[in-house]
Amino acid sequence: MRLHLLLLLALCGAGTAAAALSYSLRGNWSICNGNGSLELPGAVPGCVHSALFQLGLIQDSYYRFNDLNYRWVSLDNWTYSKEFKIPFEISKWQKVNLILEGVDTVSKILFNEVTIGETDNMFNRYSFDITNVVRDVNSIELRFQSAVLYAAQQSKAHTRYQVPPDCPPLVQKGECHVNFVRKEQCSFSWDWGPSFPTQGIWKDVRIEAYNICHLNYFTFSPLYDKSAQEWNLEIESAFDVVSSKPVGGQVIVAIPKLQTQQTYNIELQPGKRIVELFVNISKNITVETWWPHGHGNQTGYNMTILFELDGGLNIEKSAKVYFRTVELIEEPIKGSPGLSFYFKINGFPIFLKGSNWIPADSFQDRVTSELLRLLLQSVVDANMNTLRVWGGGIYERDEFYELCDELGIMVWQDFMFACALYPTDQGFLDSVRAEVAYQIKRLKSHPSVIIWSGNNENEEALMMNWYHISFTDRPIYIKDYVTLYVKNIGGLVLAGDKSRPFITSSPTNGAETVAEGWVSQNPNSNYFGDVHFYDYISGCWNWKVFPKARFASEYGYQSWPSFSTLEKVSSTEDWSFNSKFSLHRQHHEGGNKQMLYQAGLHFKLAQSTDPLRTFKDTIYLTQVMQAQCVKTETEFYRRSRSEIVDQQGHTMGALYWQLNDIWQAPSWASLADHELLSPTNYHFLSSLKEAVGLCKAQITAIISQQGDIFVFDLETTAVAPFVWLDVGSIPGRFSDNGFLMTEKTRTILFYPWEPTSKNELE
Numbered sequence: 001m002r003l004h005l006l007l008l009l010a011l012c013g014a015g016t017a018a019a020a021l022s023y024s025l026r027g028n029w030s031i032c033n034g035n036g037s038l039e040l041p042g043a044v045p046g047c048v049h050s051a052l053f054q055l056g057l058i059q060d061s062y063y064r065f066n067d068l069n070y071r072w073v074s075l076d077n078w079t080y081s082k083e084f085k086i087p088f089e090i091s092k093w094q095k096v097n098l099i100l101e102g103v104d105t106v107s108k109i110l111f112n113e114v115t116i117g118e119t120d121n122m123f124n125r126y127s128f129d130i131t132n133v134v135r136d137v138n139s140i141e142l143r144f145q146s147a148v149l150y151a152a153q154q155s156k157a158h159t160r161y162q163v164p165p166d167c168p169p170l171v172q173k174g175e176c177h178v179n180f181v182r183k184e185q186c187s188f189s190w191d192w193g194p195s196f197p198t199q200g201i202w203k204d205v206r207i208e209a210y211n212i213c214h215l216n217y218f219t220f221s222p223l224y225d226k227s228a229q230e231w232n233l234e235i236e237s238a239f240d241v242v243s244s245k246p247v248g249g250q251v252i253v254a255i256p257k258l259q260t261q262q263t264y265n266i267e268l269q270p271g272k273r274i275v276e277l278f279v280n281i282s283k284n285i286t287v288e289t290w291w292p293h294g295h296g297n298q299t300g301y302n303m304t305i306l307f308e309l310d311g312g313l314n315i316e317k318s319a320k321v322y323f324r325t326v327e328l329i330e331e332p333i334k335g336s337p338g339l340s341f342y343f344k345i346n347g348f349p350i351f352l353k354g355s356n357w358i359p360a361d362s363f364q365d366r367v368t369s370e371l372l373r374l375l376l377q378s379v380v381d382a383n384m385n386t387l388r389v390w391g392g393g394i395y396e397r398d399e400f401y402e403l404c405d406e407l408g409i410m411v412w413q414d415f416m417f418a419c420a421l422y423p424t425d426q427g428f429l430d431s432v433r434a435e436v437a438y439q440i441k442r443l444k445s446h447p448s449v450i451i452w453s454g455n456n457e458n459e460e461a462l463m464m465n466w467y468h469i470s471f472t473d474r475p476i477y478i479k480d481y482v483t484l485y486v487k488n489i490g491g492l493v494l495a496g497d498k499s500r501p502f503i504t505s506s507p508t509n510g511a512e513t514v515a516e517g518w519v520s521q522n523p524n525s526n527y528f529g530d531v532h533f534y535d536y537i538s539g540c541w542n543w544k545v546f547p548k549a550r551f552a553s554e555y556g557y558q559s560w561p562s563f564s565t566l567e568k569v570s571s572t573e574d575w576s577f578n579s580k581f582s583l584h585r586q587h588h589e590g591g592n593k594q595m596l597y598q599a600g601l602h603f604k605l606a607q608s609t610d611p612l613r614t615f616k617d618t619i620y621l622t623q624v625m626q627a628q629c630v631k632t633e634t635e636f637y638r639r640s641r642s643e644i645v646d647q648q649g650h651t652m653g654a655l656y657w658q659l660n661d662i663w664q665a666p667s668w669a670s671l672a673d674h675e676l677l678s679p680t681n682y683h684f685l686s687s688l689k690e691a692v693g694l695c696k697a698q699i700t701a702i703i704s705q706q707g708d709i710f711v712f713d714l715e716t717t718a719v720a721p722f723v724w725l726d727v728g729s730i731p732g733r734f735s736d737n738g739f740l741m742t743e744k745t746r747t748i749l750f751y752p753w754e755p756t757s758k759n760e761l762e
């Protein structure tokens with residue numbers, strides 16, 4: 001019990017009782033299905049699927065066809081409950097709140113059998129006043145409604161007009177109406193992901209008790225004053241003052257390394273109060289700015305804020321402050337119509353090179369800190385400097401952004417809306433407004449976040465008429481679009497965050513979109529803003545097919561994950577390219593055929609007499625094809641930085657689709673179950689299927705260990721294109737892979753991500 005008791009804030013001076021206590025409700029809860037036939041223990045944070053798996057009631061959800069077999073889990077209405085004793089005298093506290101950092105998603109909450117509130121948004125943080133219902137011994141219940149059933153109900157209740165799409169394409173085997181629920185949009189399925197609409201308490205939950213006043217949150221923005229040429233820091237703190245009298249005192253803000261210490265007098269009236277402080281950093285002090293990876297250091301400064309309030313109440317907070325400016329430059333370009341679209345960090349134009357980030361697992365409780373660190377470290381190891389947190393997933397956890405700050409990864413942050421139109425009735429808007437205001441406060445202090453973007457592809461969906469809306473009805477949807485992304489989300493960003501730009505969508509035409517009334521005739525124009533580009537028909541070795549755009553924020557090609565990855569979630573009968581399993585895992589219409597077609601343009605397709613060999617070789621060829629295609633396209637965008645050809649060019653960003661995978665299936669990802677694909681540069685004078693004189697290469701590897709690293713000394717009998725090293729299921733990173741071996745010997749290093757022995761590798 002004592003471990004759960006966290007003394008948050010101590011009342012200094014007279015040695016009296018603490019001014020705030022927090023009691024964590026993490027750990028074991030009881031989970032029960034709708035008709036009471038299943039009752040099991042479950043961890044919080046966590047979800048029903050994980051609890052069922054841990055008890056052995058279901059297999060690995062990613063195994064074979066289990067996404068379909070376990071559909072019943074998401075269609076049931078589960079209840080999470082817990083009984084607990086509070087290990088301090090609760091009656092001594094003026095105010096007691098139940099804090100839920102993340103509820104997935106639709107629930108009614110009962111505390112000691114009294115309904116205290118409801119939730120409908122997995123991206124919001126909830127706080128409920130339980131002062132009048134809390135006792136020493138308590139019960140709590142979260143009665144969930146299936147998000148799938150809720151979404152269907154909401155869509156049915158929206159009778160005035162349809163809000164498309166109703167359902168995902170059949171090939172995705174997903175659930176319908178995800179646009180009616182504020183939940184991870186890809187959890188109802190995507191063209192690379194399964195349908196697992198989870199239910200549960202996915203983040204921290206706790207009870208907070210306090211007297212006098214309580215600091216609910218604090219956030220800050222470093223802002224550069226160009227005319228005065230100095231840095232300032234805007235700090236916002238929000239209090240709940242429960243004392244009947246005003247609470248006065250001092251605030252001391254200190255950043256020792258910048259020789260900055262400032263003191264302010266404050267007086268907080270009873271009720272909810274916001275304190276805004278403005279800290280000036282003297283011009284005479286050199287402030288080292290934060291730079292993206294490859295452009296400089298990621299210097300940060302420790303800051304403490306001490307609130308010394310009446311009655312000896314001291315509240316102290318600390319944080320790391322990073323200083324950087326970001327501007328989105330949209331200006332005329334000589335020799336090209338339209339406007340530029342690029343970022344200046346600390347006044348310097350920077351080419352954004354990187355990828356798109358999706359949720360790392362359908363079940364967030366399986367995403368460990370180690371996995372996040374390894375994936376993000378791989379980003380910088382591959383010389384990327386940017387990730388786009390894509391709008392069909394989740395706002396990532398704090399740790400993700402802290403790592404990006406530390407590693408110098410710029411984050412293009414979408415709001416969580418993707419590939420759909422959305423309703424704008426008041427209930428929906430209220431929920432979105434709370435979500436957006438909360439996320440802005442949570443993330444705005446991170447220098448890594450360099451832009452907010454309203455949604456993924458919804459301007460394009462509307463204006464390219466993906467959902468066949470009649471011309472006469474279009475104004476209704478445009479009005480909804482402007483209401484949601486401009487008036488509400490845009491308005492909240494404008495009011496809450498002055499330290500980075502906001503665009504309404506991706507792709508968008510930026511200033512041109514604004515000029516056209518927030519929706520452009522062609523949001524994917526090469527002359528404005530960013531583009532998303534996919535072409536599976538043209539040969540990808542021909543760079544002429546790629547758009548010479550200002551900024552390519554999505555482009556890519558599918559491939560299959562390695563056999564060692566698939567092996568774990570399949571059985572022998574699945575191991576062919578046309579098996580039921582291979583078709584089932586492919587969520588992109590025609591995807592398997594497109595990959596073979598693209599590979600067949602330059603390679604002889606696999607045709608061994610051994611079907612398993614053919615399957616393995618086919619997988620390998622799809623990866624080689626993908627690497628070649630993404631390489632050619634990326635190099636094209638990099639080259640286009642410094643040229644205008646046929647009035648097009650000045651490309652300043654290339655973010656390929658997609659960095660990571662959510663499960664073991666064909667996708668556009670380059671990093672799948674912990675493998676990094678990083679091709680080196682060379683030029684083929686013909687397709688490899690037409691090359692003459694290539695001999696079959698015999699390659700041997702001698703493995704030795706040097707500390708934690710393994711050395712692979714390779715020797716080949718002939719020139720070998722696309723040499724692929726695979727160590728089965730051992731997670732780690734090769735210093736190079738998928739390379740062309742023209743020399744007789746070559747040394748490659750393997751960095752394991754877990755303690756590994758030489759025997760396991762051999």
Ligand code: BMA
Pocket residue numbers: 190191192392419456457532554657668
């Ligand atoms: C874009 C993305 C994703 C999708 C990808 C590949 O549309 O925004 O929605 O997964 O292309 O099709």
